[in-house]
Amino acid sequence: KINVGDGTDLMTMTRWVLAQQQASAEATGDLTILLTAIQFGCKYVASKVKQAGLINLLGLTGEANVQGEDVKKLDVLANDIFRNSLIASGKVSLLVSEEDEHAMVVENPEQRGKYIVTFDPLDGSSNIDCGVSIGTIFGIFRVQDGEEVGMKDLIRSGRNMVAAGYCMYGSYCEMILSVGSGVNGFTLDPAIGEFIMTHPNITLPPRGKIYSVNEGNMKYFDEPSKNYVNAVKNKYSARYVGSMVADVHRTLLYGGIFGYPADSKSKRGKLRILYEVFPMAYLIEQAGGKATTGTQSALDLIPEHIHDRSGVWLGSKEDVEELESFYKQA
């Protein structure tokens, strides 16, 4: 528990990021500004997610709103909100979104900055229409020095990330962030519209008691993943939301293991490297856990295309090492 005293001196996310930046010699404040743009996007999307049930119940989706414009689906809306906010920050040169087929170079050279953001604006699509937790995932890279920004900035391992995080729209709205010095959680206080530090220095227990995987796909798994799940189900509880943000959030807070392995149906896995696997693997490692494809560290992957996928297992260190041992035996 953190001591908030009489509640007049709260650690907001912006305050925390500023303090980190001020402590670093080469910091210019650009990352703080970029993260402010991400916070704004998350707050805006959080408020839209809250209204989504009403909009659906009233049958508005797909119809025109009062201005005669189509009511945007939530994932499209979230994508537009983040794209606009990130470009307006002036700190980003290149954007990669799950919703857009191509990477986007910021058109106006004067609006470009030194960062690249990869993001999934609204992950957990199967849970959107039934009000179950969904989230936004983001990874931040720096443009390589003195070079024109382009695809080569994306064909790099996840070890080049300078920050990553996600925002979960659940029973409460929480942003989890790492800027490379551990992981902290900030909960949105809707009354003041600020993310307040509620989970400082999140650390994964070395072992958990929960496994999280879509067991409906077991018949397609390769032998090591199948054997691991068969071994773990005898001793652990099963939890699976089907929203990566929610499943990873629970794993970060309670420990255990989450996996979406490559299988015979999705040969390269389902989750996308640049904006699902990398940010989550980064957070898990920063919290003292591990993330693997089974045979290699997930952060060491190098995508060839922006929407490339990979199998992944992540969570408590010893749990992930146990999974890896099944691949070593194979």
Ligand code: AHM
């Ligand atoms: P999405 O980007 O279409 O939402 O798909 C990604 C989601 C993840 O949030 C989640 O871990 C996974 O798909 C669940 O897949 P499945 O429904 O096959 O279990």
Ligand code: MG
């Ligand atoms: Mg997704």
